[in-house]
Amino acid sequence: MKKIVASIALLGAFSMADTIGGELDIGYYEHTPSGTMQYQGNSIDLENDFKWEKESDVFAKLYIEHPLPFLPNIKLGYSSFGHSGSGELHNSITFANKKYATNTTINTKFDLDMYDLTLYYEILDSGVDLDLGVNVKYIDGSISALGKEKTTNTPLSESTSFNVPIPMLYAKARVPFPTTDIALQAEGNYISYNGNQFYDFEAGVRYTFAMGLGLEGGYKAMKLKLDDVDDLTLDSTFTGAYAKLVWDF
16 A cells, blocks of 8 residues: 555656646846946946946746646746956046046946846747736845046046846746747846835847757846935946847656
8 A cells, every 4th residue: 555655646746747848948148337426426328437338148038837727837047247347537537436547547447246046927828828926136246446536636546346136026027929939928027115126138039949958039228226225326227139048858
């Protein structure tokens, strides 16, 4: 009798495993900056003052979907993100209460690590797919500047770091072209509150090969607006193209 019960339990486990699926994405994206930042000083233009230009980084996502109707599915994500610049200042700026002189060279660096946890439900799963849920994005960032003080030409090296969790609404939609292996897909997160705003989204075209493997490419954008978080104020947008390898398992 015990063997029969054990066999039934084992078969049930295998049956459950057959119905658990998901998706793994590994991608590469470009991001061109625009906007301003301020840290214990005046507003600084990211392109004209900090000399930031287009950069490229990587991201990864893992979706885990199960057959239990009342429990949400899970998405995990990670994105690396960075900008650096070097050039001559046309106007003096103040960063971390230090004045950087006009006509001197300033070197800057901006690094972000972004971690995502998303809980979502499949609202539609009948050709056209629609997922809705909530997301928490944890941002671990730092900004540094190396230059010279305005009045004495003394070398300056200042930096700041910040860590902030951001809860957001989440949505994803996929619309296939009939009788083809091509689909349109869009996915994003959004929140706005108390002068802060954050969104990140991507929209593109996916082509699926055999065994659930596919390629997707399109447009990706991120808005980061922080109002005096640890003395840091950001109002910046980063946009560019992306491409990723996907495995729908």
